[in-house]
Amino acid sequence: MNIKEFIKKAPKTELHCHLDGSVRPETVLEIAKMEGVTLPSYDLKKIEELMKIKTSVKDLREYLKKFALPQKVMQSRENIVRITKELLEDVSKENVKYIEIRYAPIYHTEQGLTMEEVIEAVNEGIRVGYQEFGIIANQIITCMRHMSVEENYSVLKVAEKFIGKGVVAIDLAGNEADFPPELHKEIFCEAKGKGLHITVHAGETGEEENIIKSIELLNAERIGHGVCAINDENVVSYLVKEQIPLEMCIKSNLDTKIVNEFRDHPIKYYLNKGVKVTLNIDNGTVSNTTLNQEYFGLIENFNMSKEEVFEIIKNGIEASFATKEQKERLLNELNSLK
Numbered sequence: 001m002n003i004k005e006f007i008k009k010a011p012k013t014e015l016h017c018h019l020d021g022s023v024r025p026e027t028v029l030e031i032a033k034m035e036g037v038t039l040p041s042y043d044l045k046k047i048e049e050l051m052k053i054k055t056s057v058k059d060l061r062e063y064l065k066k067f068a069l070p071q072k073v074m075q076s077r078e079n080i081v082r083i084t085k086e087l088l089e090d091v092s093k094e095n096v097k098y099i100e101i102r103y104a105p106i107y108h109t110e111q112g113l114t115m116e117e118v119i120e121a122v123n124e125g126i127r128v129g130y131q132e133f134g135i136i137a138n139q140i141i142t143c144m145r146h147m148s149v150e151e152n153y154s155v156l157k158v159a160e161k162f163i164g165k166g167v168v169a170i171d172l173a174g175n176e177a178d179f180p181p182e183l184h185k186e187i188f189c190e191a192k193g194k195g196l197h198i199t200v201h202a203g204e205t206g207e208e209e210n211i212i213k214s215i216e217l218l219n220a221e222r223i224g225h226g227v228c229a230i231n232d233e234n235v236v237s238y239l240v241k242e243q244i245p246l247e248m249c250i251k252s253n254l255d256t257k258i259v260n261e262f263r264d265h266p267i268k269y270y271l272n273k274g275v276k277v278t279l280n281i282d283n284g285t286v287s288n289t290t291l292n293q294e295y296f297g298l299i300e301n302f303n304m305s306k307e308e309v310f311e312i313i314k315n316g317i318e319a320s321f322a323t324k325e326q327k328e329r330l331l332n333e334l335n336s337l338k
């Protein structure tokens with residue numbers, strides 16, 4: 001089996017995937033037409049342009065603007081169920097066997113849904129997706145950095161109700177440059193105490209010290225991106241010593257110009273150093289990528305061996321918040337392809 005065949009056949013995990021960044025443009029258009037939602041255009045090509053990054057954007061703040069359109073149609077139970085199910089269908093075509101879907105429920109309450117109802121709708125999409133495509137999914141509930149402690153605390157309180165019922169973790173996302181991790185320390189300490197797993201976007205936009213702060217102050221078990229760790233050898237050594245997995249998303253980092261060229265991305269360097277790197281899509285639609293494309297990029301740009309790719313896929317399974325049995329099943333399936 002050649003390496004590309006191996007990538008396609010391997011049972012993969014998707015640990016860093018934003019629901020609102022992975023909505024099909026066709027679906028946004030169809031729902032908007034059906035429900036009379038105002039869009040800047042009703043031409044599919046134009047909608048695709050508005051939802052996807054063509055070349056690259058100025059910075060992360062501009063990247064985040066791409067989420068406005070999908071969020072407009074993610075305000076009812078029916079639509080959220082559909083969008084979740086479609087995401088599962090899309091990633092299952094890449095042979096993703098396990099996915100953690102993340103989103104900020106607070107963004108889906110503009111037309112009267114409560115955060116509980118949003119989480120229940122995603123759970124229903126997950127249930128249908130499992131039935132139809134055999135893919136296992138869990139939810140990661142995202143708190144936003146720019147929001148007040150009170151607002152994020154209310155998000156945590158809702159997330160807690162779904163521990164053991166679809167929600168496995170909480171996350172912190174958004175504008176990292178202006179809102180350091182320590183602002184939300186209490187919330188993440190409480191989340192840990194309640195038994196939620198914790199992952200935090202850190203070291204995505206320039207502050208490598210946020211990686212250490214997220215682990216030590218916010219109890220992060222995984223780091224979203226962590227690209228900037230490369231600026232400080234001590235941070236890299238820390239990640240190796242503590243075996244903290246990085247959720248890496250290469251196309252997304254290129255889009256936001258955190259990394260200029262695929263070849264400049266630190267994933268290979270980290271892997272060789274012994275950092276537990278995983279590979280993910282971040283936002284399939286916004287970044288116009290799929291998980292297999294991300295893996296193919298590793299071969300084309302770094303000439304990675306099958307063993308190296310195997311290691312990254314294995315890291316993804318081990319770093320997931322799936323149950324021990326689910327992980328064992330996936331590892332057995334992966335090992336059978338060796």
Ligand SMILES: [Zn+2]
Nearest residue numbers: 018201224282
């Ligand atoms: Zn992200």
